[in-house]
Amino acid sequence: MKICSAEKITDNRHLNLISVKYKDRNATEKNWIYATRGNRTRPDAVVIVPYHRTEKKLVLIKEFRVPLGETQYGFPAGLVDPGESIDQAGRRELLEETGLTVTRVLKISPPIFSSSGMTDESISLLYAECEGEPSTADNEASEEIEVILVSKAGAGELLNRSDYNFDVKSWIVLDQFAVSGRIVPEG
Numbered sequence: 001m002k003i004c005s006a007e008k009i010t011d012n013r014h015l016n017l018i019s020v021k022y023k024d025r026n027a028t029e030k031n032w033i034y035a036t037r038g039n040r041t042r043p044d045a046v047v048i049v050p051y052h053r054t055e056k057k058l059v060l061i062k063e064f065r066v067p068l069g070e071t072q073y074g075f076p077a078g079l080v081d082p083g084e085s086i087d088q089a090g091r092r093e094l095l096e097e098t099g100l101t102v103t104r105v106l107k108i109s110p111p112i113f114s115s116s117g118m119t120d121e122s123i124s125l126l127y128a129e130c131e132g133e134p135s136t137a138d139n140e141a142s143e144e145i146e147v148i149l150v151s152k153a154g155a156g157e158l159l160n161r162s163d164y165n166f167d168v169k170s171w172i173v174l175d176q177f178a179v180s181g182r183i184v185p186e187g
Contacts, residue, residue, distance in 0.1 A: 001025060009033075014079065035119040037079075043111040043124040046089045047077040049173055050100060050130040051183050057149035058177050059098060059130065060158075060170065064144040073148075073158065073174075074167035077123070090126035098147045099135030102128045106184050114169060125169065127184045150174070152181045 004021045020032045037044040050059040065072045078093035080086065091102045106129065111122035134147035150158060155178035158164065159171070166174070177183055 062146040072165040074170040100130040100132045104129040
């Protein structure tokens with residue numbers, strides 16, 4: 001496989017399309033279009049996996065997602081600003097989207113790709129403990145978010161709902177939490 005050329009075909013602030021010409025294993029020229037945030041030096045975004053210590057519950061959000069045209073269950077997340085660490089971005093996004101405060105960072109993943117067939121966007125997962133009263137007062141007008149605290153049993157019930165949309169990362173963590181009661185993978 002060999003990339004022959006890449007051309008940026010849109011010019012937007014946060015997300016663009018790239019048209020690529022490449023050769024497959026048989027040297028046949030092919031085309032591919034993917035989305036990019038344009039940053040390969042650090043993760044583009046952070047996804048926070050928050051556990052509310054007082055309530056002993058996992059914190060999820062139910063958020064309207066434009067590409068789906070409906071709501072999806074997921075975790076608080078957002079873009080990492082220039083000069084911001086994953087820890088700083090995660091703390092900021094959790095507070096902005098849920099009103100909750102990170103009290104302890106448990107683990108930060110390396111940059112990972114959630115849909116590399118469609119985008120080169122990378123994220124880091126920030127597993128954290130948090131506290132406070134959930135609030136969506138600081139949400140931007142473009143965000144429609146509901147904060148949901150989920151027990152281990154509640155996680156299992158959510159996963160059995162075929163009429164709900166789930167972010168892939170959230171479904172995996174929710175499944176692990178429903179089985180083990182843990183949010184951070186062993187190892």
